[in-house]
Amino acid sequence: MDSNDLFALPSDAGGDGHLPLLNGLNDEQLAAATLEGGHALILAGAGSGKTRVLTTRIAWLLQTGRATPGGILAVTFTNKAAKEMLTRLSAMLPINVRGMWIGTFHGLCNRMLRAHYKSANLPQTFQILDTQDQLSAIKRLCKQFQVDEEALPPKQLQYFISGCKEEGLRPSDVQARDMAERKKVELYQLYEDQCLREGVVDFGELMLRSYELLRDNAPIRQHYQHRFRHMLVDEFQDTNRLQYLWLKQLAGEMVGGQFQSHSSVIAVGDDDQSIYAFRGARVGNMQDFVREFEVRQQIKLEQNYRSYSNILDSANALISHNSNRLGKNLRTDQGPGEPVRVSESATDMAEAQWMVEEIKSLIKSDGFARSEIAVLYRSNAQSRILETSLFNAGVPYRVYGGLRFFERAEIKHALAYLRLLENPHDDTSFMRVVNFPPRGIGARTTEQLQEGAQAAGCSLYDAVTAVAGKAGTKLQSFVAMIDVLREETQGKTLRETIERMLVVSGLIEHYQTEKEGADRIDNLGELVTAAESFVTQEGFGRDAVAIPLDEQQAMGVPGSGQSPVSQGLDPDAPLLDTPLPDAANPAIVNPDTGETLSPLVAFLTHAALEAGDNQAQGGQDAVQMMTVHASKGLEFDVVFIGGLEEGLFPHENAMTDTGGLEEERRLMYVAITRARKRLYLSTSQTRMLHGTTRYNVRSRFLDELPETALKWLTPRHSGFGSGMGSLAYGGGGGGGRSSGGGYGDSAPSMWGKTPVPVQKAEPAHGIKKGANVFHNKFGEGKVLAVEGTGDDARAQVNFPRHGTKWLALSVAKLTVV
DNA sequence: CCTCGCTTAGTTTTT
DNA sequence: CTAAGCGAGG
Numbered sequence: 001m002d003s004n005d006l007f008a009l010p011s012d013a014g015g016d017g018h019l020p021l022l023n024g025l026n027d028e029q030l031a032a033a034t035l036e037g038g039h040a041l042i043l044a045g046a047g048s049g050k051t052r053v054l055t056t057r058i059a060w061l062l063q064t065g066r067a068t069p070g071g072i073l074a075v076t077f078t079n080k081a082a083k084e085m086l087t088r089l090s091a092m093l094p095i096n097v098r099g100m101w102i103g104t105f106h107g108l109c110n111r112m113l114r115a116h117y118k119s120a121n122l123p124q125t126f127q128i129l130d131t132q133d134q135l136s137a138i139k140r141l142c143k144q145f146q147v148d149e150e151a152l153p154p155k156q157l158q159y160f161i162s163g164c165k166e167e168g169l170r171p172s173d174v175q176a177r178d179m180a181e182r183k184k185v186e187l188y189q190l191y192e193d194q195c196l197r198e199g200v201v202d203f204g205e206l207m208l209r210s211y212e213l214l215r216d217n218a219p220i221r222q223h224y225q226h227r228f229r230h231m232l233v234d235e236f237q238d239t240n241r242l243q244y245l246w247l248k249q250l251a252g253e254m255v256g257g258q259f260q261s262h263s264s265v266i267a268v269g270d271d272d273q274s275i276y277a278f279r280g281a282r283v284g285n286m287q288d289f290v291r292e293f294e295v296r297q298q299i300k301l302e303q304n305y306r307s308y309s310n311i312l313d314s315a316n317a318l319i320s321h322n323s324n325r326l327g328k329n330l331r332t333d334q335g336p337g338e339p340v341r342v343s344e345s346a347t348d349m350a351e352a353q354w355m356v357e358e359i360k361s362l363i364k365s366d367g368f369a370r371s372e373i374a375v376l377y378r379s380n381a382q383s384r385i386l387e388t389s390l391f392n393a394g395v396p397y398r399v400y401g402g403l404r405f406f407e408r409a410e411i412k413h414a415l416a417y418l419r420l421l422e423n424p425h426d427d428t429s430f431m432r433v434v435n436f437p438p439r440g441i442g443a444r445t446t447e448q449l450q451e452g453a454q455a456a457g458c459s460l461y462d463a464v465t466a467v468a469g470k471a472g473t474k475l476q477s478f479v480a481m482i483d484v485l486r487e488e489t490q491g492k493t494l495r496e497t498i499e500r501m502l503v504v505s506g507l508i509e510h511y512q513t514e515k516e517g518a519d520r521i522d523n524l525g526e527l528v529t530a531a532e533s534f535v536t537q538e539g540f541g542r543d544a545v546a547i548p549l550d551e552q553q554a555m556g557v558p559g560s561g562q563s564p565v566s567q568g569l570d571p572d573a574p575l576l577d578t579p580l581p582d583a584a585n586p587a588i589v590n591p592d593t594g595e596t597l598s599p600l601v602a603f604l605t606h607a608a609l610e611a612g613d614n615q616a617q618g619g620q621d622a623v624q625m626m627t628v629h630a631s632k633g634l635e636f637d638v639v640f641i642g643g644l645e646e647g648l649f650p651h652e653n654a655m656t657d658t659g660g661l662e663e664e665r666r667l668m669y670v671a672i673t674r675a676r677k678r679l680y681l682s683t684s685q686t687r688m689l690h691g692t693t694r695y696n697v698r699s700r701f702l703d704e705l706p707e708t709a710l711k712w713l714t715p716r717h718s719g720f721g722s723g724m725g726s727l728a729y730g731g732g733g734g735g736g737r738s739s740g741g742g743y744g745d746s747a748p749s750m751w752g753k754t755p756v757p758v759q760k761a762e763p764a765h766g767i768k769k770g771a772n773v774f775h776n777k778f779g780e781g782k783v784l785a786v787e788g789t790g791d792d793a794r795a796q797v798n799f800p801r802h803g804t805k806w807l808a809l810s811v812a813k814l815t816v817v
Numbered sequence: 818c819c820t821c822g823c824t825t826a827g828t829t830t831t832t
Numbered sequence: 833c834t835a836a837g838c839g840a841g842g
Contacts, residue, residue, distance in 0.1 A: 078831065106832045130832080203832045238831095279830060379828050384834090401830090438818065609832065629829050651828055667829080690827065691833035 021059050021092055025052075032299045033057040035266060039251075040297035041236075041290055042268045045330045046315070046673035047306030047635065050268055051081075054232055055088040057266065058100075061230055062093060069099040073228040073250070076104055077235050079610045081633070085234075101228070105243050106203055107609055109210035113201075114597065114605075116220060120213045122201065125422050125601045127429075128608035129195075129202040132407065134158060137200075137428045141191055144454060152183065160184050161191060165204030166280045168211060168242045198459065199423050207242050214249035224250055229263045236269030236289070240280040244288065251293070259292055271326045272319050275629060275667050277659065286326065304330040304673075306635055308337020310709040311679050315672040317706045322662045330673070339711035340679045342702065348382075348643075351684040352389040355640055358680065359395060359623060362638055370396060372637035374624040376671050378649040382642060383625055385688075390623060400626035405530075405612030410511065410520040414527055415607055417505045418498065421486045422601055425459035434460075434478055437510035441478065445471040481505070494531045494599045502528075534603050628671045639675035641668075644683040645696035668701045681705075 022030060029049055032042045033056040044050035058074060061067040076082045082103045090097055101108055110128070117124050129137060138161070139154045141147075147157075164174055171189040176182040195201060201209065214221045228250055233239070239247075252261030267289055274283045289295060304312055312330045319325070345351035355375060362368045375386060383399055390397045405411060413436055416429035424430075435441040446460075448471065453463035461482075464475045485504050489497040502508045502524055511517030511524070624636065643649055650664035672679060683698045698717070 104832065109832095128832090131830095206832080276830075278828080381827075381834095435818095440818090442818075611832080627829065648828095653828055663829095688833070 019060065019063060021056055021063065025049075025056065026303055028299055028301050028303065029053050029056075032266075032301065033060055035264070035297060035299075037264070038297065039261070039265045039289075039293040039295045040267070040299065041286065041295050042266060042299045042301065043326055043328055044268050044270055044301040045304060045328055046270065046273060046670070047304040048301035048330070049303075049305055050234075050270075050301065051084060051088065053301065054234060054266075054268060055085055055092060057232065058085075058089055058230075059092040062095060067230050069095060069097070071227060072230045072232075073101040073108070074232040075102075075108055075234065075247075077238055079104055079107070081234055082107065104609070105239075105246070106206050109206045109246075110605060110609060112210050112213065112224075113206065116213060116217075119217055119220060120209055122209070123199040123423070125199070125598070127200045127419050127423055127426055127601075127604060128206065129200050129428065130407070130608050130611065131158075131203070132412070133200075133428050134162075134202045136431070137194065137198075138191060140427065140431065140450075141187065141194055144450060145187070145190060147183075147187065152180070152187075157184060157187055157191075161188050162202075162204050163280065164188060165202075165208045166240045166242050168208060168245055170208075194427075198425050198427050200426055200428065204242075207246065211242060211246045211249060214246070221249060225252065225263065231263060231265045233265065233267045233269075236267040237271050237274040237283050237286060238269075238276050238281045239285050241282055241285075244282070244285045248292070259294070261293065265289075265293060270328070272322075272328060272666055273632065273670050275632065275663060275670055277663050278654075300328055302328055302330055304332045306676050307332060307673065308334050308677065310336050310339050311672060311675050313709045314340050314679070314705045315669055317709075318665060318672065318701060318704050319669045321704050322665055324659075324662065336709075338678055340681060340705070340709050341711050341713055342681045342716075343683075343713040344698065344717070345682065345684045345714075346686065348385055348684045348687040349389075351642060351682050352386045355386065355642065355680075355682065356389045356393045356395060358640075359390075360393065362678075363395075368637055370621045370623045373640075374626065374631065374634070374636040374638070374674065375640040375642060376626060376628050376631050376674065377642050378628060378651055378667070379643075380627060381689075382648075386625065386642070396620055396622040397625055398622040400624065400630050405523075405526070406607045407611050408520075408523055410507070410523055411527055411607075414498070414502065414505075414507060414524060415604060417482070417485075417501050417507075418600060419604055420461075420482050421489065421497070421501070422598070422604065424461040424482065427453075427460045430460045433505070434475075437506045439474060439478065439506075441471070441474050445475065449475065494535050494603060495528055497600060498528050498531050531603055534606055535599050628667050631674050632670050635674055635676055637676045638678045638680070639671070640680045640682060641671045642682045642684075643687070644681055644699035644702055645687065646699055647694075647696060648687070649699055649701070665701065665704075 022033065025033060026049075029052070032040075032053045035057070042050075042053070044053070054074065058072060061072065062069065074082075074085060076085065086097050086102055089095070089102075101111070103111070113120050113122060113126070114124075117126065135154060135158050138158050142149065142152070142154050142157065164171075171185050171192065174181075174185045174188070176185045195205065214224065231247065231251065233247065247265065248259075251263050251265050252259055254260075267286070269286060271283050271286055274281060277283065290298070307315075309332050312332050316329050343351075343354060345354055359373055359375075362373060363370060377383060377386075380401060387397065387399065406415070413433055416426075416432040419426050419429040420433070431446065434446060445467070449460055449463055449467055452466045453460050456463055456466065461479060464472070464479045467475055481504060485501060489500055492500070507524065508521060511520045514520070628641075641649075646652075649668065650661055654660035654664050681702060683702060684696065686693050686695055688694070
């Protein structure tokens, strides 16, 4: 379908055809940014300027008076994406973005639930459980109800509960087919009761409760339906069932089997970049959206502004092997660029070493910044060997994907104390710190306490008074400590509260005496800093400080006040819950309700919803290392993709579930399209996995790339293991050696020659079948077989102590005995 | 309460 | 192989 046929470019009804903010957009982008009338699906390929279109559209809506800030809802998956949108938007328009609902699904749900906590049947200060907290809550529950952890691991129950919520299912909605299932549903219900009692919600609950609020409360639903005339959804292919249903509630009503909508939903996504099916994402939402919303406008953004065509051709060719696509082909005006370089190594060690050498030369000879070089891999385990090599070579690197700031143990402890100040019934927090730092409250005491709490149907905190004896005394002093802290921090600033808590709780003292506590104390100091900037700076202010109505109108653009779709914010709306002023703490006002919220609650919410950056060390210019998943949305001048082997990429575990291979291929597609200028693909014949050397067949993905776009740095084999007739993946056969086209020139001289049939090569290494050899690590062994030439040569050796191993002779030092 | 040693698992991950 | 989690023992 050609978008240009479907859409005339804006015929300039409002005289807005020449707005400066629309300058530089291509036809498709312009059409997408200025869509009018109804819902639309935008298929935005990688590097096609998706974020630009989204932000330009918002700016255009505002500037032309088609919408006021309060009438816009834009939802993303990550805080990073939301932030980026806000940043770009403020750069485009001199507007105050506070009134707009721009954020993550969970952030917006939180916002809605805070505004309607009564209607949603939640305490005003409800706290959010992150994944860790949820698991410990479930463990506690399982212990309490004596669930056999062998039969039902808490992790599995957590998975079950989250899965149900993502589908929009309450315990009563789940159809249990067998006993085991019924047990899970029962526990799901008990978990729900527990959360409600404690005044906490998990991530799934945030979404589900917000959805139910809209579904079951007509005035609130209609209020938001009227308000949000313009909705934009980013990364639509990653939405799950519940998120789709949530959007549908906001967008319109079912009237007599017909979906009626007065708003415009613009869904932006790329089915080829759907890589989160494993966690509940439903690409099918795209098709459902088109059908149920009766989408008549579809635009494809296929012009890529990122990569050269050799890279794009590779991506296009690869993804064409998937069926079930909406269909899309990236193109560029940038010319072919350099060929995609492909390298095969004998071992993972050699692969890492090769990458390091290449990286060093990229920096030295080609002048690339280290931060513009990324190494991508399928699984985290692959990073280690590369880290070692980079470290030894003295190349600075940065690994993404570790623990995030708010997930660190010491931070979680500190937050638990803070949560108890706001909500003493938060048993998860209570359990976390009741004996941390150690204060002589052991397992037996807490067990007793839990029994007491269960019997009385109250929180652990309230059950403390019931416990007698010495244990009771210790518990009571803990509770007293919390109470005193709460008392004395009333009316104090957030910073003062946290600093006081750190001392009173004994956390600081504890970490001072601990041998590796210095870092932790630094982190706790950073927590104070984070809180400080949260209160003073944009972080909190942007999200929760009220904007006077007149300011809203002022920051809109000419005409916005009179705009027919002007909804503005309506603090007087009767459906909103009544304000509860908090006199003690500096007022922080919910922009939607005018309610005040204590800075502490707001900060705790922030901590739960935004776990912080998940990168190790920031700062200096470093080579970037991350999983392919983590690379989504990023781009680099140079990209290395390592471990292109069957079983690793595509990953063997992914092959069992239906559609698994296609998702792996999309993952590879994402990886390839991260590269701007140069792309390196690498495969290794052997890899250490779980302590043993594994033999791998080259990834089928390499065979799915167009020969003309590639340059093999090492000879291309017809498929590894073909000499043994066993492991070869069937695709390679005629795939062609690249000997002719002048490729292979940078390979060691040995490889320039016509390939020699495997077994007949004269072994330069002098290792023959039957020989006894010595290996530094494995000792003496007997050679069972030899194959390959040059750096590919390998021998199968039986070591009495370590079993039979395949060793690459270019790497393993074997001496004939 | 802490530490040592054993067992066990070992894709991808945001909120 | 290696990291994490758990149980027993000091």
